[in-house]
Amino acid sequence: MVNKREKESDRESIDSKKHRKSNSSNSTEVPAKQVKVDVYANVIQFEEEESKKRSADVDADLFLETCEKLKTIFAEIAQLKTQNSSKAQEEIKAKRITGSFLFAQLKKLSRLDKVRLRAGRDALHKEKLTVDSNKLQLQNLLYEADHLRKEVQQCFQFKSQDEEIDLVDEQKFYEEAPETISRPEKTQNDEHARRLARLEWELHQRKELAAMCKTLQTAKESVAREIDSKTNRLQSLMPCLDQLLKSTRPLQDALEINIEKEWKTEKIARLLPRPLYVAYVNLSAYAEISNKLIDTRIVGDEDEAKELESTDKVENEGENAGDESDDAGDDDDDPENDGPHSSKKHHHRRQLSTVTTEVNVYKPHPLSITFKLPAAASNNGPTLSITFYFLPALRFVTVQTKLVDFETEGVAARDVLDPTKIMNCLLTNENDDNEVLHPKTKYTLHHLSLDPSTFFMKLGEHQLGKPFTWAQNLCGLNFIVSSKSTVSTFSNNEQTQETVPEIVEKMHTRLKARYQLYRQVLALEQLIGNGSKGAGTNAPSCILAQWSPITFVEYAERTLATSRFIDENLVTSNHLLYHAVLIRGSAKMDGFISVSPNFPAECPIWAITLNVNGSRLLSSNSNDIKEMEYWINSIESFKRNVSNVLILQLKRAMSSLDIFIETESIRLSSSSNEVKAEKTFLNVFRGRARSRPYKVIQNGGSVIYTQI
Incomplete structure (x- = not known):
């Protein structure tokens, strides 16, 4: 607001000066050849010089003195006006003239103060510009210094990509690389030149390998096309083979040979997990050779088994790919580079995460095998149906037993042929339940907060039976170890074949003895x-x-x-x-x-x-x-x-x-x-x-x- 008033007062003073100038020019005749003088500029220049010669304090004292004089004149004029005489009027006129001069002097002092203020403001603005320029220059210098510091740090931390390349050792390099690449007279004494030569030799080898890979890929595609053509040819033979098979059915019926049924059974058997497949093959062979009364069958959902098999194949391929990538990553590691920055290398490693829930633990494989074992050759005695289930999460086999086409009588006699107890302790006198708890099973149960007794009880609730030791032996599993003695286990097919007759005979003897005991207890109740x-x-x-x-x-x-x-x-x-x-x-x-x-x-x-x-x-x-x-x-x-x-x-x-x-x-x-x-x-x-x-x-x- 003060600045605005100062500008308005300056503008009024300038206008008044211009007005005086115009009046003076009108009253005075200017000669035709008189030099034009800018009086206003001269006055301003004079006042600026005057403001520099005299300090503001002197002008302030002069201003106060002038004001006091004006007060005195105003008081005298007021007193003279009370006299009402001609002399008083003349004095009043004279004092007015004096007061006007004093007012002019106050204006001049005001102009000089404004000139000083404008000069100080200009000087302050100039200093501000200088300070801003210096500050901006300082910021630029600091930014450049920080940028250079980062560049230096990056240079110190720089790791070239060639450091991740596993190069051949120097001795092998000089032995295999041609002299045009190795240049031993230069590279043996110059580490940088030796590094460049080794990289050049690596590039040369990789180009050769790429060419070889391209050749092999072409050969692979050729073989794949040949396989596709042969596959299409074989598929075109399927209708002919089906027609041939239909035409031979009367001959199969006449010879009592059911080839189609055997083919279908073999096709389903391939979907069985390995333990159940071993048990099925050996039981079928034993039934065919020694005891025709044993009936072995595959039970379950074939489509679900196929889906599970395809899922397992995809997971296995992924795991194998992960293993290969891990091996490649391990081969690329350079032991010379081990240090504080070695952990910054990026190695993609496969992390195995097996999510095992309680639902998965009690979920068996979609396919199971069932075989029926009669107590006697005649139909008078009971027939025991034994079903084998495989639990993929725990990797062992359970057995569910039940009586077929036989109703028990009596109270005490009924417990003799209890299907849940009839095959207990078939190989030993100890309880078979804890014998299948190998470390993986124990860790899994501990992870699910299940104790063994609760686990075996829930197996019965899910109609999965019990994991007998003899069942693991029959299926070729070899991890069963008893708490008191080591139980014989089998890992190959020959040993399992030797075990099957022994176990089946013991099962048949047990069932026959229990039937005799049942008849005795029933007679005792009578x-x-x-x-x-x-x-x-x-x-x-x-x-x-x-x-x-x-x-x-x-x-x-x-x-x-x-x-x-x-x-x-x-x-x-x-x-x-x-x-x-x-x-x-x-x-x-x-x-x-x-x-x-x-x-x-x-x-x-x-x-x-x-x-x-x-x-x-x-x-x-x-x-x-x-x-x-x-x-x-x-x-x-x-x-x-x-x-x-x-x-x-x-x-x-x-x-x-x-x-x-x-x-x-x-x-x-x-x-x-x-x-x-x-x-x-x-x-x-x-x-x-x-x-x-x-x-x-x-x-x-x-x-x-x-x-x-």
Whole structure:
């Protein structure tokens, strides 16, 4: 605002000067030859020089002094105006003239101040321009210095592309490269020249290899065209072959040869995973040669298996390509360049990431194999259907079993032919579940937060069966190792062929033995409440009141009677366990029977407790019970009487109870009507141990009992 007013005052002063100039020019006649003078410019120049000669402080004092004079004149004029006289009027006029001069002087001082202000402003602007110019020049210099610093850093960090090229070593270079390229007289002493020569030799070799590659590519395309032509020719033969096959069907039917079915089966068999394929081929061959009753088939979705196979091929090709790129990257690494900057080299490496979820763990291969194993040649016995599944995520085989065209009867007998337990411990007496847990399976289960028991339980829930050790052996898998002993495994087809007959025979023997055991247990259930039925002429006096299955926990709860068998590992959770109750009068015998999974290789074991006369007798506190257990568990003709061994043992148990009660009555001289002497003894007691006569001796048409 001040600047605007100053400019307006300058403009008014200039206009007034121009007006005075015009007035003076009008009043004065200028000669025709007078030199034109710019009075305004001269005045401005004079005032500028005057402003330079005198300081602003002097002008400020002069300004104050002039103002004081004007005040005095104004006061005097005001006083004179009150006198109202002619003299006062003249003085007023004179003072007005003086005041006008003072006003002119104030204007001049104002102009001089403006001149000084404009000169200072111009000087300030000039200095600002100088400062801005210097600052801009400084910024340019700093930018150039930073740019040069970066250029220097890039030069220090520069790595030429030839450093990533794996060149031949110097000795081989001088041996193979021609002298026109190697120039040994120059390159041996000049490292840079030697590097250039080696690069030139590398370029020469690569050009030769490129030419060779082009030649081979041309040959490859030629071979591919030839293959395509032959493929088209073979495809054109397909209709002719189909027609030929249709025309030969009557001959196939006449000769009972089903070639098409075999071809289709072989085509599907190629889609099986390797373990199932090994099992299928060996089982089919064994069934064809040795046992025609074994029926082996492939079950599953063929289309899904083809899709899975194509997916696996694509993944394998990708993995192989990744491996090749890794190998090439490793070959390009130069050990001489190892240092702080070696990690900056870009090597494309394949990272294997196996995403395993709980759903994938329980997802089997789309195809499975099933073979049916009959217990007997006739159709009277059960037929066991065994299905093999392969779990790709865990790389082992599971087995699901079930009975076909056979309905079990009874309560205790039904557990004998339980499909989920019938093939337990086929090779060993140990539980097969944990034997398949090789490290990969354990790590996978740990990753999914699954313990083995939960995992095997979920396998059953998904209808996948159990991963038996013998199933892995049958399929040629060789990673199974038991916790206590190394289980024989097989990795090649010859060893698997040797194993198949052994395993199949054991399976057939197991099924046949279980069917015999089933019939025995079923017969024992029918004897409940009638002790003399089926026992021959020497009928026992006691009766079979109960024959029921029990669990291993219930068996183990009878600590005093059964603990020694469990401690000696004669009875495990895989055994079939039963509870028999024999009653005669007030006497009661509890028999706890354990049947081994390897029956009939091992005889059933009885553990006995006897409640008589208010006392509870066990083998641990009574020699009589110990002898009774020995007599029941030691059947000399056990292996010749596999079909009725339990009935024989029950008969011995019943006769032993009768003998104990009758001899005990004799010992106590009891005349109770409850006990009637029905047995004939040579000696009631014998020896220092007072042994009782449990052993049976035929005496013509009668039976005599004597000590063991």
